[in-house]
């Protein structure tokens with residue numbers, strides 16, 4: 001089980017955010033976001049905050065723990081809404097109205113975009129102001145979800161082939177054949193288990 005911070009394997013910010021909860025298909029899911037500070041640290045790793053901004057948010061949250069807890073609650077709700085929307089889109093099923101509403105509540109508070117600018121790695125949105133509130137990281141995550149749902153081909157939105165894992169990703173391979181969140185990790189673990197079961201099953205019971 002990974003406990004030292006989730007890998008970024010989703011190919012979209014919003015999908016990596018969904019993957020901060022892992023082992024969804026088991027009775028013992030693991031949440032990397034156990035406190036507001038974890039949300040700040042993850043956002044820093046995801047490139048949503050620079051070091052100074054992360055330090056500022058840690059400090060602010062230290063002074064207002066209740067607000068930090070509230071934002072963490074909103075973040076988890078947003079995460080489940082994105083998970084619901086992405087997986088229903090992937091399966092070609094209808095979405096839950098509550099999931100759209102939860103996403104829209106965050107989008108409604110997002111800072112206004114004032115146009116495009118050239119960033120270090122391609123184009124970026126110019127914002128009216130960079131929010132410095134405790135929920136600052138939720139806006140780009142919600143926007144990523146909106147953009148992914150609008151633009152991504154449903155056939156490329158996938159859940160890991162391990163039903164226990166539950167991680168989601170955008171398949172950007174040429175043949176659209178990616179099945180695992182991370183073959184080197186999850187895929188091999190499942191293969192090893194299959195091998196083990198086969199080796200320990202009497203021949204008459206093998207299929």
Ligand SMILES: [Zn+2]
Pocket residue numbers: 160161162165166167180181182186187
């Ligand atoms: Zn997996």
